[in-house]
Amino acid sequence: MNNMEESDIIEDDEDENLDLPSEYSPKSDFSKAEVVKSQVTKCCDIRSKEMKEGYFNHDKLGNKVYIPDSRKEFISGIKALRNLLSPEINRDKKFQEEEKKLKEKEKKSFDTWGIYPKVVNGLNITEDKTKPKYIPNVDQHSPVQYFISKNGQQIPKIDSVIGMFNQNFHNYWNEMVEIYDELFAELNNLIDKINYFKKQTTF
DSSP, rough: OHHHHHHHHHHHHHHHHHOOOOOOOOSOOOOHHHHHHHHHHHHHHHHHHHOOOOOOEEEEOOOEEEEEOOHHHHHHHHHHHHHHHHHHTTTTTTHHHHHHHHHHHHHHHHHHHOBBBBBETTTTEEOOTTOOOOOTTTEEEEEEEEEEETTTTEEEEEEEEESTTHHHHHHHHHHHHHHHHHHHHHHHHHHHHTTTTTTTOOO
């Protein structure tokens, strides 16, 4: 009986500790606040510029180089910040509620602009709804059906078109930037709540 009571006490203590912030040794070289500050600065720097799609260019030596999509860079930066603050998020019910709403917006955007894989069967094109939707790439090849007149009849033909779903791609990533703007704001609210950038905060 005494062993069971002692076990219950230990479990209760563990549950209570889940709500306590992590402690870092004053002698440690790791400063959570500094790491968070650095990532917030990176996100702000990217978002302060015009959000542009990725494209290929040539350097001074004539080499072909890819210029990253700044929308994806911004979103990746916010994801990194969110992962960095995961322990703090797990202790904040308010943030979790707001993030759940944003995830619903993200899913709606994906459902709106995502497409099913196209399957060519002879001269017919169908959507394979047994597979999940995906966001098409820029300038991807897509099969299309068209008709030509021959001897008074409309003859079906299949061809491949480049960039048919480019607008889907851009609409999705533009909406994602707006969603992650909101997430960034919520993350900053969380950072303010835990006083990471106050002078008295040390780890």
